[in-house]
Amino acid sequence: MEFLEPNAYTYLAIAVVMFALGAVGVMIRRNGIVVFMCIELMLNAVNLSLIAFSKMHAVSGAFEEGVGPNPGANGSMLVFFVMCVAAAEAVVGLSIIIALFRNRLDIDINNVNIFKW
């Protein structure tokens, strides 16, 4: 069962599927909360792909052999940044949705079209 053994490409494939689901969800769903969840899904898909790339480019024992910092660490680092930003963004986004709900008792984003000419 060699081919079922998960490797970096497996994770990338999962990330692509997650991202596509998220993107489609943002575009077609009308419930604000669901749209928001789909955005989170896209962010996590990116995180997953970053982890996969990190693993892919890692050099084992690089530090001990004096080659310098492990090049794979860059990807892992970025994941933490994305998570921090996503947390902040979640606060802002949910606040917007709550404010929206308080004002209109409705969170259907297709009804929020004051940008229309």
Add this chain to the structure above:
Amino acid sequence: MTYLYSLIIVLPLLGALIIGLGGLMSAGFRKNEGLIGLLGTAAVGIPFLVILYAFFSYPGDAQIYEIFPWMEAGKLKINFSYQHDELSLLMGMIVTGVGMLIHMYSIGYMKGDEGFYKYFTYLNLFIFSMNNLILGDNMVVMFLGWEGVGLCSYLLIGFWYKDMPKANAAQKAFVANRIGDFAMLIAMFMMYKSMASVSEFVNLSFVDIIDHAHHGGFGDNTFWIALLVFIAATGKSAQIPLFVWLPDAMAGPTPVSALIHAATMVTSGIYLIARLHPIFEASPEVLSIIVVVAALTAVIAAFTAIAQNDIKKVLAYSTVSQLGFMFMALGAGAYVTAIFHVMTHAFFKACLFLGSGSVIHAMEHMHTVEDPQDVRTMGGLRKYMPATGNTFWISTLAISGIIPLSGFFSKDEILSSLFFYGEGFDLYKVIWFVALITAAVTAFYMTRVTMLTFEGSERFPDAKKPHESPAIMTIPLWILAGLAVVGGFLGLPIFLGDLLGMGEGINWIGHGWLEHIIHSENAHAIHEHAHENVLIEYGLVGLSMLVAIMAVFLTRNFYRKHGLAGDEKVRNFFGGFYKVMQGKFYFDEFYQRTIIGPFNWLGENVIKWAEENIVDGAVKAISEGVKNIGDVFKQLQSGLVSNYLLIVSLGVLAMLTYLIFG
């Protein structure tokens, strides 16, 4: 030397800057009228002394002081340079000398005016411009001064700008002058074009222009250049058709009328024609035009002056008339005589204006008469203001041409130049006759206004007594009156020299001084004719003496007998013509009908239509077009987040496709 002489130009400018900026910045300085007056007067007095020094140490040939190169373009190379020669030094002495006296007088006259510092700023700026005009060695520096004096004249006529008629008078002066300046510009362009065709560099200096003219370089353009310069001079020096601004210019403070609109600025046209006389010598047609225009101006202005009751209006028309005399001299080719009359006129007319200022000052301080300039409310003032009255009388006699005051000599020389210009009966004999009549009329209206103002019984309410002006105002009056008495001896007639065995040397201004710079074939011919017909010349002198004395004497007796009622008899004498005289020959109305009115009509109808339909129409079409395009494309803005996202995603997809497969 250059440094010393640069003071002539720099000090008045510096004075204007210090007084102007100081007054703007500090309220304390503004109130310190003594300091401002002292600075302003010193900024003119010191240049006067420097010019006097330059005059007495004059080496005998023209000196050119180059300050810096001003502009270069192609063949044009204009230097900022000044010229000291007989003509410019003489004019410089008149301008700064009379200017200094009038600055001094103004300290008293403008006392307590809220714009005191502003007044002295403008006055110093005027002296700076005037010095540029007369001392500049080329047309461009001269033109700088020419425009500068026009500006200062505008500022000072409209000095009390809160009064609408005064502001309008300033604007009228400016516009009339601009018409003349336009002619001057074209004349300069034509000079440049002609000179550039033969030489490598053109600096438009007077020396080069005169040289070019002597060699006939201007060719067929001579006529046009001379005519255009004369048109420019009719603007600045108030001749028909552009003289209408000068009587209105009396809206300014009276010392300004004395300095700018009588003694100095208005004579700059005469100076310029004398300076460029070779061009005029070469075009006798223009000389004929000048003499006809000048005679018309002189006689019309003199008759207008008879019927005016505003003391300054009388003097204003008298100035126009005397300027006509100067132009008549120019038209006869007697340039030296014209400059001589410029000088004597500067003395007695400045004195007359300052005297009228003193009278107005006194009438204003009584607070009882409605119009302090109306001679009908005056009378008997010599009793109360002896200094003003006596100097006014002296100047009146001088302008009337009573021997031996200065006006007699200069006016007589003009008359005899006109008479002896040609042989036999020609145009100039007619002009001579017109000038003689004008001289008699001049004596009449000047004596009339003096009699009505200073003699007879008081016609103002006698509760309050008018007071003589302070010494700072009467001292300049006495100095100018003294000059008006002796000024004529600088140009005694040549036949007197022949009689006394002194020859031509007796005429200092012409033969001792200006002959080095002004060589006129016409003037030479006039002298020849006069010399050949010396008996006729005696007769002419006797005639002009007689005319002046008779006119003054009869007028004096007439008005002494009748007082103000004399005007009624004059009105009856002239009949219907008196109305024309009172209406100033309807020049203003004529311009209103033929030029200003049609322009207004054009503006209100044609231009307004074009403005609304063509100019505004184009702007509106553009804005409507933009709006219509926007109406089409705004449909894209659905306001739905998912739509925007779809488009963003498609865009990203397209870019990725391009990056990967492209």
